[in-house]
Amino acid sequence: MADAKNLTGLDDDALVEAYVENVQVYERIGHIGAANRQMDRRRAIIDELKRRSGGSLQPLRPLLEHPDLNVRHTAAIEFRRIDHAAFEATTKALAERQDLIGGEARDSLRLDARAQEEGYPEDWTPREPIPPSKEMTWQCDNPPPPGVSDGELRQLLGSHLNAQTTEVLLRLARPAIGLWPQRPIPGAPTNVSRLGGEPSVPADWSWPMVEAEPEDEPMLFLGQINCTDLQGLAGAERLPASGMLSFFGDADGVTGCDFGGGDTAVFYWEDTDTLVLRGYPMAPTETIQPCGLTFRPITDLPHPESRSVKELWRDRTAATKYETVYRTVREYGIPKDYVGYCSFSKLLGWPTLVQQELEEVRYCQDPRGLQLLLQLDDYHNGAEGTWWGPGGSLYFLITDADLSARRFANCVFEIQVT
Structure with missing residues (x-):
């Protein structure tokens, strides 16, 4: 496989061969991140061939008659701006076919006709980045407000719900760390x-990988929690008093591109003094923006869609009242104008659901034994935002037994998006 870093060492024939191999391998790739990496390599090959040929791509021209019709079609697209007649002749001939390649060729002709009217994407002027609004940066520029107190929670519940339901919900309330x-x-x-x-990792640590073709892909580093930073916060006693928790996930899974891409890795290292920064083994096709963290103690109630509370409601009126309390507790201390721009990531507590009950909880024989370890929501670091698919959240769940035994590698992962 031709690497973009050593293309200059290949002669023209080898570059063309690398292009053919790239196109053929690309068709077999199921992993989106790996496919993006393969496309980056293809663009590097084309750029090198253009550099050598003065922009004519002459060494690639024989591929317009290649026996692999997909290679022929893909090569024709490369000539769209260089020799439009060659592109059109090759693509029109393929478009006569009544198979998949024929359909793709017809799509290429339609897209080209539109581009001739509206302009080719490569000619578009990039838009200037829009600076983040004050709403987007409010959270990262301000300290966290305190969470609701036990007395305030009791008063809130009691003012909306009957005494019996209030007591049930107070027992269900859990400490969490925002x-x-x-x-x-x-x-x-x-x-x-x-x-x-x-990430900060031990010197002899190996980066977790996801099986992919033509080569395995590195998981994305999502974040790390130094447990020492949590001491004194309610709920922290359930976690180690020190050490580093580090979270990784398959790019396809955590970005919502592939809901079956659930490969994740959670590490725990007791000694944080010997950890060293480690770069990715290969450049990531997705980037997770670096973001500092501070923590705040919060009291967490079950989400209104959680089966832990849905069975309490005899009518919609009571459910609606609980939703009001739930939102008030969750948004406590945050100015109203900024709530919609804030991240509500947390350790422990109850999952804040984007949809209905998490599948891992819904189908667990004893859901009380499976709880939230970490929920990651969208966040903004003051310059850029990070999103987990459209309106998504990432959930790392762990059993009571594994949490007590510090078996964090046994976490199960789930993502929900809007």
């Missing part, structure tokens, strides 16, 4: 809690 995004601090110690960027 993750409050902050702007990344240049030069911060390697072992601080943070999201994105590069």
Whole structure:
């Protein structure tokens, strides 16, 4: 497989052969991140051939008659701006076919006709980035507000629901630790809690990979939690008093591109003093923006769609009242104008559902034994945002037994999107 870094060492024939191999391998790839990487390699091959041929792509021209029709079609597209007549002749001939390649060729002709009217994408002027609004950056520029107190929670529930239901919900309330995004601090110690960027890991550690073709893909580093930062917060006693929790996930899975792409890895290292920053083994096709973290204690109630509370309601009126309480508790202390722009990531507590009950909980024989370890929501670091698919959240779940035994590698993963 021709690497983009060593293309200059190949002669023209080898470059063309690398292009053919790239196109043929691309058709077999099921992993979106791996497919994007393959497309990046293809563009690098084309750029090198253009550089050598003065932009004519002459060494690639024989592929317009290649026996592999997909290679022929793909090569024709490369000539769309260089020799439109050659592109059109090759693609029109393929479009006569009544099979998949014929349909793709007809699509190419339609797209080209539109581009001739509206302009080719490569000629578009890139838009200037829009600076983030004050609403987007409010959270990372302000300290976290305190969560609702036990007394305030009791008063809120009691003012909306009957006494019996109030007592049930107070028993269901769980302490959780809110993750409050902050702007990344240049030069911060390697072992601080943070999201994105590069992980702090043991020197002999191997990066977790996802099986893919033509080569395995590195998981994305999602974030790390230094448990020392949590001490004194309600709920932290359920986690180690020190050490580093580090979370990774398949790019296809955590971005919502492939709901079957659930490969994740969770590591726990007791000694944080010897951890070193580790870069990706190959450039990631997706990037997780680095973000600082601070923490706040919160009291968490079951989401209104959780089966833990849905069975309590005899009518819709009571359910609606509970939804009001739930939102008030969740958004406590955050100015109304900024709530919709805030991240509500957390450790422990109850999953905040995007849809209905999590499948891992719904089909668990004893759902009380499976609980939230970490929920990651969208966040903004003051310069850029990170999103997990459209309106998505990532959930790492763990059993009571595994949490007590510090078997964090046994976490199960789920994603929900809008």
